[in-house]
Amino acid sequence: MPTTTKARIVSEARRLFAEQGYATTGLTAIRAAAGVHAGSLYHAFPSKQALLIAVLEDYLAQMDDRLVGPAWAGVDDPIERIFALLARYRQFLIDTGFMFGCPIGFIALEIHQPDDDVRALIWENFNNWMKRVRDCLDQVEFASPTDLDNVATLVLTTMEGAVMLARTARSIAPFDQSVTALRDYISRLSAEPAPSNSGQS
Amino acid sequence: MPTTTKARIVSEARRLFAEQGYATTGLTAIRAAAGVHAGSLYHAFPSKQALLIAVLEDYLAQMDDRLVGPAWAGVDDPIERIFALLARYRQFLIDTGFMFGCPIGFIALEIHQPDDDVRALIWENFNNWMKRVRDCLDQVEFASPTDLDNVATLVLTTMEGAVMLARTARSIAPFDQSVTALRDYISRLSAEPAPSNSGQS
DNA sequence: GTCTATAGGCTGATAGAC
DNA sequence: GTCTATCAGCCTATAGAC
Numbered sequence: 001m002p003t004t005t006k007a008r009i010v011s012e013a014r015r016l017f018a019e020q021g022y023a024t025t026g027l028t029a030i031r032a033a034a035g036v037h038a039g040s041l042y043h044a045f046p047s048k049q050a051l052l053i054a055v056l057e058d059y060l061a062q063m064d065d066r067l068v069g070p071a072w073a074g075v076d077d078p079i080e081r082i083f084a085l086l087a088r089y090r091q092f093l094i095d096t097g098f099m100f101g102c103p104i105g106f107i108a109l110e111i112h113q114p115d116d117d118v119r120a121l122i123w124e125n126f127n128n129w130m131k132r133v134r135d136c137l138d139q140v141e142f143a144s145p146t147d148l149d150n151v152a153t154l155v156l157t158t159m160e161g162a163v164m165l166a167r168t169a170r171s172i173a174p175f176d177q178s179v180t181a182l183r184d185y186i187s188r189l190s191a192e193p194a195p196s197n198s199g200q201s
Numbered sequence: 202m203p204t205t206t207k208a209r210i211v212s213e214a215r216r217l218f219a220e221q222g223y224a225t226t227g228l229t230a231i232r233a234a235a236g237v238h239a240g241s242l243y244h245a246f247p248s249k250q251a252l253l254i255a256v257l258e259d260y261l262a263q264m265d266d267r268l269v270g271p272a273w274a275g276v277d278d279p280i281e282r283i284f285a286l287l288a289r290y291r292q293f294l295i296d297t298g299f300m301f302g303c304p305i306g307f308i309a310l311e312i313h314q315p316d317d318d319v320r321a322l323i324w325e326n327f328n329n330w331m332k333r334v335r336d337c338l339d340q341v342e343f344a345s346p347t348d349l350d351n352v353a354t355l356v357l358t359t360m361e362g363a364v365m366l367a368r369t370a371r372s373i374a375p376f377d378q379s380v381t382a383l384r385d386y387i388s389r390l391s392a393e394p395a396p397s398n399s400g401q402s
Numbered sequence: 403g404t405c406t407a408t409a410g411g412c413t414g415a416t417a418g419a420c
Numbered sequence: 421g422t423c424t425a426t427c428a429g430c431c432t433a434t435a436g437a438c
Contacts, residue, residue, distance in 0.1 A: 005403085021313050023224045026431060037405050038433085044403095048432065101310055108369045109302055109310045112222050123369050146385065153366070153375050154382035160365055161358025168309045168324050174354050181355035184347065185386040206421085228414060238423050239416085245421090249414065 006044045008034045014055045018103040056121040078136035098170045105160045158182045207245045209235045215256045219304040257322035279337035299371045306361045
């Protein structure tokens with residue numbers, strides 16, 4: 001449990017936003033969870049949006065420690081690291097009885113008219129995630145020339161879509177199906193020369 | 202403009218939920234847009250959730266007329282039909298200055314503790330969408346044996362993720378990147394034999 | 403920096419006349 | 421089936437004492 005008032009508020013807000021959504025979570029609930037009174041919260045964060053920004057900055061700062069590091073513990077192969085990251089989200093879904101959703105994805109869709117600071121921070125989180133994937137892809141010798149940024153983007157969109165579908169289905173099947181197709185794609189990239197029209201849209 | 206009160210309410214609710222989100226859109230705004238008074242709305246739909254269910258049933262019933270039909274007009278090739286469907290979402294993003302999001306995806310992530318009727322209807326919408334893609338895939342002679350349900354799922358997750366990222370980036374680039382990678386995958390399926398470990402996860 | 407008290411507005415839902 | 425009036429509760433934000 002974080003000790004400073006600000007850190008405790010951010011920690012509880014992060015948890016409640018992830019569990020219940022941003023709009024649905026009242027400052028009252030956050031105050032109760034963090035054990036602070038209205039004036040203290042207002043003193044630390046002048047608005048609910050300022051608190052959201054602090055939460056998004058926290059996700060960004062802690063991505064390696066809380067998400068990527070644990071996922072990659074004991075995994076050295078760069079391709080397997082990509083799927084270890086996805087496996088982490090799979091486990092979150094299982095562990096929460098399919099209540100889990102990517103907290104960043106939640107906010108990305110929930111905020112319909114985002115302040116530019118908020119939008120930029122969500123994008124930084126996405127971008128950072130893709131960079132980790134891109135770094136893995138850079139370590140692989142692919143048999144056919146392929147735009148690796150495109151592949152890294154596909155990995156993220158697959159994760160976000162797979163979590164969305166599995167949550168809705170209350171079943172891991174759609175998650176596994178899309179990840180299996182993604183792995184099929186990546187294994188074909190490693191193993192074979194590109195067809196003549198590859199990479200065009 | 203629909204004539205019956207119920208249809209007018211559903212039509213405006215559908216629009217407002219898509220533009221602003223479910224939680225954010227008040228019944229007051231829906232009443233104002235549809236030009237009905239509180240008692241009438243309550244008479245037609247006993248709760249906000251009942252109205253949401255009517256909206257989701259409307260999406261399901263009108264998927265072919267409003268989405269799939271227009272997307273496939275003048276497109277006969279089954280693979281091109283899949284990408285014509287995706288191109289439709291691309292155009293929605295462009296036309297709305299990246300405010301657009303898949304209305305079903307919005308609701309799927311926004312409702313954190315969904316009533317089972319709501320959840321089942323969201324899933325039916327996803328499933329129906331994947332069926333259209335699956336029907337296209339069935340018309341193609343693929344060179345290598347591949348689980349086509351996995352591919353259909355990947356198409357949907359790619360669309361949902363691509364819309365999420367493009368909205369956040371306020372740029373079509375991430376959408377195009379993931380769709381380009383998806384097309385690269387599908388073209389490899391058509392053109393080449395599978396590697397020995399294809400389709401495994 | 404912490405606490406109490408509350409403002410001002412919005413929400414979904416509803417009762418009851420017509 | 422339509423309208424008016426309103427309730428009780430929640431929300432964010434804030435003023436002001438300590």
